[in-house]
Amino acid sequence: MSEPSLEYELARRQSRRDADELWRFVRGELTAWRKDDSSKAPPVARRLEKLQDSVRQYHAVIRGDLANLTVADGWETWRRREADQLADLMRRRIDFLQNPPDCATAKKLVCNLNKVCGFGCQLHHVAYCLTVAYGTGRTLVLNSRNWRYNRAGWEQVFQPLSGTCQDAGGRSKAAWPAPVLGVGLIQRPPACVCLIQLPATVCLIQRPPACVCLIQLLSSQIIILPITGRHLPGTADTQVLTLPIIDVVSPRPPYLPLAVPADLADRLARLHGDPSVWFTAQFVRYLMRPQQHLQNDLDAFVKRVQLRNPCVGIHVRRTDKVGTEAAFHPIEEYMQHVHEFYERRQMEAGGGDGSRRCVYLASDDPSVFQDAVNKFPDYTFLGDPSVSKTAAVSSRYTDASLRGVITDIHALSLTDHLVCTFSSQVCRVAYELMQTMHVDAADWFTSLDDIYYYGGQSPHEQTARFAHQPADGSEIALSPGDTVGIAGNHWNGYSKGENRRLKKVGLYPAYKTRDKLRVVEFPRYPEVPLVL
Structure with a gap:
């Protein structure tokens, strides 16, 4: 079977991104002009609105042409086969890692499900643990007893991470190898010596008689994990290592997102628009394999709400996050992008089928549902407002709330x-799962705030494609080949970041850079054949 070249696949996806950035730039500029006092005269305002509508339709046509090119180039069968083979390879590698023949002698990485945050954040904590386990060749043992969402543990909801090794015991135990140089030394009576690594909230405390503990300060909780002083702080030979949360892990392992394994990097770069998201998604999918009772509930929900395709998934985050981690966005802002999606689909199909347009709506605010129905009667809104009520802060850590958020994530991922x-971890999880269901769903999203990120990730860097001269003091210069640490996309044609060479932070045209793949040498698992 013939295969497309890496250059062709990269150029095809880059053309799509360039078209998107052009539309964002034009939309941003026209929106700014329409707000300007000089353009408020009715004739000018109408012309600007007409111009924006015309450019939006041109963008939809270009996107449709590029989508049709992907179908017509003859390589869709190869893409599907390559996606299936890579996903199967990762599944078999994780299965091999997580099911050692002898648990008593296997090297292990212990992950404590004790991070004080919501479900999406906790899931990403465990996914980080599994990623590091994969990178170090250690079987992950998840300690999830007394989990805030289910006191019986993770395995009551999802399938166990291992069928052969769930015991954290071993001949030697230690904390993640953390250096103790450059720490503060505090003497406390009676004869209690505390080594505090600043500014991280991790302390190594030695108390008579020679009892060494690792204390993680998590919000108001203190979890004490006994370890033997003889193996402190742990080495590659230590059988059982305990991994702290990603926020304080030191030294930082090279395997953290957005890393991609060297042995898969070329294949992923050719196949997928965001290889690092694809790689993370494989661990998320493995962790979220539901128990049969949960799978039955998910299937019944999808059938009850009559979720179908095509459908756009909207996640509206309100309550505790608005004003702290995220800004308020009215439903009209979400629906503008829903309209653009269906306009593109109509252009690709050469016309519409006349059916009502489907939107799956998830929110932690039940009032959003009625607001959407009242303002957009031409759309069919699917979902369950009762799920929103369980997401309230007062009832968040309950079984009903857990099932509600899992249900919303599942339904959103099917759209x-x-x-x-993307400041919401719920939406990022749905986006990650979406990657496991399609060949390349890297651009199947519109974020109203952040670009995709993984909390605690390694730096997200880009490479400059073209030179750029700043138009004013808010912009930075670029030369071809410069490395840029991206902080975010403003979704108006400009991104913000730091030019590593110049050590300057500012705006730059988004189309003048491309993402830089972070390639790391992971274990290659020769025991697992590449193809079955």
């Missing part, structure tokens, strides 16, 4: 496009 705020 054809996500409109959300």
Whole structure:
């Protein structure tokens, strides 16, 4: 079977991104002009609105042409086969890692499900642990007893991480190898010596008689994990290592997101628009394999709400996050992007079928549902407002709330496009799962705030494609080949970041850079064949 070249696949996806950035730039500029006092005269305002509508339709046509090119180039069968083979390879590698023949002698990485945050954050904590386990060749043992969402543990909801090794015991135990140089030394009576690594909230405390403990300060909770002083702080030979949360892990392992394994990097770069998201998604999917009772509930929900395709998934985050981690976005802002999605689909199909347009709506605010129905009667809104009530802060850590958020994530991942705020971990999880269901769903989203990120990730860097001269003091210069640490995309044609060479932070045209793949040498698991 013939295969497309890496250059062709990169150029095809880059053309799509360039078209998107052009539309964002034009939309941003026209929106700014329409707000300007000089353009408020009715004739000018009408012309600007007409111009924006025309450019939006041109963008939809270009996107449709590029989508049709992907179908017509003859390589869709190869893409599907390559995606299936890579996903199967990762599944078999994780299965091999997580099911050692002798648990008593296997090297292990212990992960404590004790991070004080919501479900999406906790899931990403465990995914980080599994990623590091994969990178170090250690079987992950998840300690989830007394989990805030289910006191019986993770395995009551999802399938166990291992069928052969769930015991954290071993001949030697230690904390993650953390250096103790450059720490503060505090003497406390009676004869209690505390080594505090600043500014991280991790302390190594030695108390008579020679009892060494690792204390993680998590919000108001203190978890004490006994370890033997003889193996402190742990080495590659230590059988059982305990991994702290990603926020304080030191030294930072090279395997953290957004890393991609060297032995898969070329294949992923050719196949997928965001290889690092694809790689993370494989661990998320493995962790979220539901127990049969949960799978039955998810299937019944999808059938009850009559979720179908095409459908756009909207996640509207309100309550505790608005004003702290995220800004308020009205439903009209979400629906603008829903309209653009269906306009593109109509252009690709050469016309519409006349059916009502489907939107799956998830929110932690029940009032959003009625607001959407009242303002957009031409759309069919699917979802369950009762799920929103369980997401309230007062009832968040309950079984009903857990099932509600899992249900919303599952339904959102089944849609054809996500409109959300990537500051929300719920939407990022749905986006990650979406990657496991399609060949390449890297651009199946519209975020109203952040670009995709993984909390605690390694730096997200880009490479400059073209030179750029700043138009004013808010912009930075670029030369071809410069490395830029991206802080965010403003979704108006400009991104913000730091030029590593110049050590300057500012705006730059988004189309003048491309993402830089972070390639790391992971274990290659020769025991697992590449193809079965």
